Amino acid sequence: MPARCLIVDDEAPARAELRYLLTQFDQVQVVGEATNAEEALTLLRSLSYDLVLLDIRMPGGTGLEVAAALRDSPNPPKIIFTTAYPDHAVDAFDLEAVDYLVKPFDAERLGRALDRALSNPPEDSEPDQPPPSGARQSDPLGRIPVQHGDRTVLVDESSIVYATAARGYSYLQLANERVLVSFSLNELERRLGRYFFRAHRSHLVNLDHVRELIPDFKGALVLVMNDERRSRVEVSRRKTRELRRLLGM
Incomplete structure (x- = not known):
């Protein structure tokens, strides 16, 4: 029907x-x-x-x-x-x-x-897979267009605290506001630089903006970010091992 x-x-x-x-x-x-x-x-x-x-x-x-x-x-x-x-x-x-x-x-x-x-896709779902080989090195644009009314503002990657998947779009959390962009999280991962880490299938974090790392009861990590809200971002267990290696923990 x-x-x-x-x-x-x-x-x-x-x-x-x-x-x-x-x-x-x-x-x-x-x-x-x-x-x-x-x-x-x-x-x-x-x-x-x-x-x-x-x-x-x-x-x-x-x-x-x-x-x-x-x-x-x-x-x-x-x-x-x-x-x-x-x-x-x-x-x-x-x-x-x-x-x-x-x-x-x-x-x-x-x-x-x-x-x-x-x-009826699962909410905020995206394939949990790495970008194509070499994509992060060869295609970092570093600036993301954000629509504000009839204007387009280019947001520098250094001001992005983290990004969250939203059904084919993404939210960017900045220091004191959240904006919506028309890129999937996978697309953002390809466009942004090497300081961005895919902490979870739904989260991409700027490691320069991580304030604290807190272990949770499941053996994973929660990242406390340095935006105004002190947002907390979950790291999946598989990605926790990768992040610990990356940080030398």
Whole structure:
């Protein structure tokens, strides 16, 4: 059976465009539309949906508020945000969104989001494997583009405390803020320099920013980082042995 989909957007042309794009995907069936947050929640509480394509800025409430209200429901639908504003992506992924599409987008980009939503991959999963031989030495770019509204800021690798996987994207933890980038953790590992260590399949840490190493009861390590929050990053047991060798411990 195709996934039951709800489109939520306050603009009729945007809803019509989404409905048209979705006709190209047999695995999805549009069974409802809402024009604001209140309508969306009413429909979502009265009918079981598998997928919601959700705008963010709407009269009477935001899409982020809708997603927050759904998070604790027994069987929440998968959420793909569709918005003209790129500056809410971190908040969206904090609410466990599957993807975040910035308008305008085409059928190919929508298709990738649908594949991600309907394939149900494990949360924050990425293959725990090293980069191709020589990649770290031959392809360190050292600067990562970060979208801030309509501007792109280049973040120097030295200011990155650690990175965390987020469903094909990554969060970068800086000294006093967290930003979202469109690179997977594997891609970041190839782009960044030799001081970055893959502590876990979901974590890439800058060893220059490690403040303390604390052993845990499972025989692994927890790294205390020197960002403002004193974040703690888990090191897997296999990677713990590698890190101890690297540090001469």
